[in-house]
Amino acid sequence: MxxxxxxxxxxxxxxxxxxxxxxxxxxxxxxxxxxxxxxxxxxxxxxxxxxxxxxxxxxxxxxxxxxxxxxxxxxxxxxxxxxxxxxxxxxxxxxxxxxxxxxxxxxxxxxxxxxxxxxxxxxxxxxxxxxxxxxxxxxxxxxxxxxxxxxxxxxxxxxxCGVVTGVGAVVNAGALRPGEDVVVIGAGGVGLNAIQGARIAGARRIVAVDVSQSKLSDAAAFGATDGVLATDPSPWRRVAKALGRAADLCIVTVGATAAYDAAPRYVGWGGRIVMVGMPAAGETAAYEPLKAAFTGQRLIGSKMGDAVIARDIPWMADLYAQGRLxxxxxxxxxxxxxxxxxxxxxxxxxxxxxxxxxx
Ligand SMILES: [Zn+2]
Ligand SMILES: [Zn+2]
CATH class of the missing domain: 3.90.180.10 (Medium-chain alcohol dehydrogenases, catalytic domain)
Known part of the structure; x- marks a missing residue:
């Protein structure tokens, strides 16, 4: 032993x-x-x-x-x-x-x-x-x-973990279709991978939202087309302005309940919210059930990017070798x-x- x-x-x-x-x-x-x-x-x-x-x-x-x-x-x-x-x-x-x-x-x-x-x-x-x-x-x-x-x-x-979780949140859990608009809340390790996942999967526009200007610069380097400071009084309005409409897909990559509270504001009718960031056990977020029921919005929990690791890890390793990840x-x-x-x-x-x- x-x-x-x-x-x-x-x-x-x-x-x-x-x-x-x-x-x-x-x-x-x-x-x-x-x-x-x-x-x-x-x-x-x-x-x-x-x-x-x-x-x-x-x-x-x-x-x-x-x-x-x-x-x-x-x-x-x-x-x-x-x-x-x-x-x-x-x-x-x-x-x-x-x-x-x-x-x-x-x-x-x-x-x-x-x-x-x-x-x-x-x-x-x-x-x-x-x-x-x-x-x-x-x-x-x-x-x-x-x-x-x-x-x-x-x-x-x-x-x-970080790469499959971020890319998988967009591609597997979020089922991004080419041409859709994505907002990624949090541009840390997982958020940057959600951003490059959205780029690889063919999003039209990808907006990063973060409290830090330097992280928004990182986000741009990974494929975000726009960046919005989360400290803005209504960042979802700035995101809608950048997109010309509400987003199709919102990926929450931070473990802050305030980000979860705000997430439904970023997406439009039929929009999907993928829940990746993990707040501490026992913390709760608030949302308006009527809005989700009436507009067909969906909340999708995603652990480890819903990855099928034997399929997704070799795929991502190959994209890296090609210079695409x-x-x-x-x-x-x-x-x-x-x-x-x-x-x-x-x-x-x-x-x-x-x-x-x-x-
Ligand atoms: Zn992890
Ligand atoms: Zn099993």
Whole structure:
């Protein structure tokens, strides 16, 4: 049983502690991956702060890439030595959610098991079924997708969550049709990917809404045709002015309930609102049911961009290789594993697109 270094969350709101843990060998259907790069996602911060329900002690980290080092019984791929993107999307492939193409919401697996333990035998939870803030992981084989060697590990890692979540929110959950108008609320890591997803899928105009002028400049570089400051007293009016009408699709990528309160104002009759950003557990938003019922507006929850990872990750990796999907500019900074708390703090401060830990 390998002993690995992992960043352990021992108390909510406290810095992660790097500990040596035992990682059990992969069981049936599982594989072991040596992590090369892991990005910090806002969900990791929510868990570390206790904003999402969790069990302690745990290891976070779910946007990763690495090389396959061992197969459990019954696993035939990806091949040992191959580069894989590691995601939190664990699925059974046989339940109604999986069979209807929604494997991101499959719940048909056992969360009671964890491959990690302290040397004294105390279990350490693999939060989000991944635990990639560590030198190695043991995950279910369905969570890994092989990608070409052309894509560097720090870029490949981003495909594991932020990129599929943003692009998928537009293409899968939002079902954007070419020529439609899109507004993306929040131009952070996920928002920029929603913007490039809208560009790739053929939107007519893409308006970014953010509280920061510098993030609106980032948005323009990723394909936004217009930018509106969220601090405007009625940003939805400015968006409608830019479009000449209300939007067809609004993607909410921030976890602020105020953004959810405002979202229906951006879309017109039949408009769709895709809910991606995750406020803390227990927070609520208000909307007017009459308006949605009368105008045919739809609220669509979207976890991990409704991605079918074995289809969407190779697609996005290939677009990157062709120069049609931007990943390089998503990486704000590289950090060592020992700097993980500084990298988390930098992400929490809100300026970063993606901070990536490189092993
Ligand atoms: Zn994430
Ligand atoms: Zn399933």
């Amino acid at each position: 390998p002993r690995i270094r992992a960043a352990v969350c021992t108390a909510f709101g406290a810095p992660l502690e790097i500990e040596e843990l035992d990682l059990r060998a992969p069981g049936p259907g599982e594989i072991e991956v040596a992590i090369e790069a892991v990005a910090i996602c806002h969900s990791d911060i929510h868990y570390a702060e206790g904003s999402f329900p969790s069990r302690l002690p745990c290891v976070l980290g779910h946007e990763a890439a690495g090389r396959v080092t061992a197969h459990g019984p019954g696993v035939t791929g990806p091949a040992i030595g191959s580069r894989v993107v590691v995601t939190l999307v664990r699925f059974c492939g046989a339940c109604p959610a999986c069979l209807s193409g929604h494997s991101t919401i499959c719940r048909d697996f056992d969360r009671a098991d964890t491959p990690l333990a302290r040397p004294d035998g105390t279990p350490v939870w693999n939060e989000m079924e991944t635990a990639a803030f560590a030198e190695r992981v043991v995950v279910h084989a369905t969570q890994c997708v092989a990608v070409t060697e052309e894509i560097p590990a720090d870029r490949a890692a981003l495909l594991g 931007e990943l390089d500019a998503l990486v704000s900074r590289h950090w060592t594993f020992d700097q993980i708390n500084d990298a988390m703090a930098d992400t929490e401060a809100g300026g970063a697109r993606r901070n990536v830990i490189v092993f």
